[in-house]
Ligand code: 0O2
């Protein structure tokens with residue numbers, strides 16, 4: 001195993017590059033004064049302890065991390081509405097600066113925990129001084145409500161180390177359904193919300209008299 005710093009360097013580079021690229025998409029929508037399917041973008045390189053934990057859990061040998069652990073580099077794109085997720089996925093499919101190797105739809109097929117998100121795995125070329133290196137990156141695309149649920153469940157998961165007491169597990173599943181209903185309600189009133197946002201953005205851009 002090469003040194004961690006050397007191994008992780010292209011992953012760090014890729015996360016920074018993709019953050020700029022994906023945030024740039026949002027700016028384009030803003031410039032066009034149309035609803036942006038992207039609310040915000042975050043990114044991280046998985047901490048070494050988490051890489052080691054996951055490798056142990058999934059029996060991934062350390063010399064196979066690059067091919068068998070898809071989320072060492074991770075980006076997250078948050079959307080206001082469920083329909084925006086489809087648009088974001090289409091935008092990703094249309095690009096030619098990376099190759100999509102896998103898509104996992106945990107929205108139509110939610111996990112037993114109640115987790116919902118759309119995962120896209122990319123093979124992304126990083127230019128290094130030793131030539132091109134292609135690395136795997138996972139992009140998680142989700143609504144704000146899905147993100148709210150996943151963030152809280154993830155922190156509780158940390159506390160209980162994956163072993164939730166039954167009542168908490170059931171409450172979390174119910175909370176996931178509540179988040180799903182919230183997304184459905186919001187989709188139904190989305191046209192009204194968008195109209196209000198367009199008017200607001202026009203007002204904001206008008207120079208003050
Ligand atoms: P802005 O101007 O706040 O939109 P870096 O510091 O370079 O590593 P970054 O992108 O600052 O990278 O940090 P990170 O942690 O990847 O992403 C955090 C970004 O997500 C920040 O935006 C937060 O403002 C934004 N964010 C987090 N939660 C929310 C939220 O609930 N709603 C919205 N709209 N944005 C959120 P930036 O990039 O600093 O820019």
Ligand code: 0O2
Nearest residue numbers: 046050054070071104111113114115119149150151153154
């Ligand atoms: P992190 O950095 O702590 O978020 P597996 O890892 O076994 O679930 P796989 O095939 O590697 O499975 O990938 P999957 O399930 O498509 O994506 C894994 C990532 O999705 C997780 O990363 C989480 O970020 C997210 N995820 C999946 N299931 C859940 C869930 O039930 N609750 C929450 N909050 N997030 C989930 P890690 O490894 O946990 O890393």
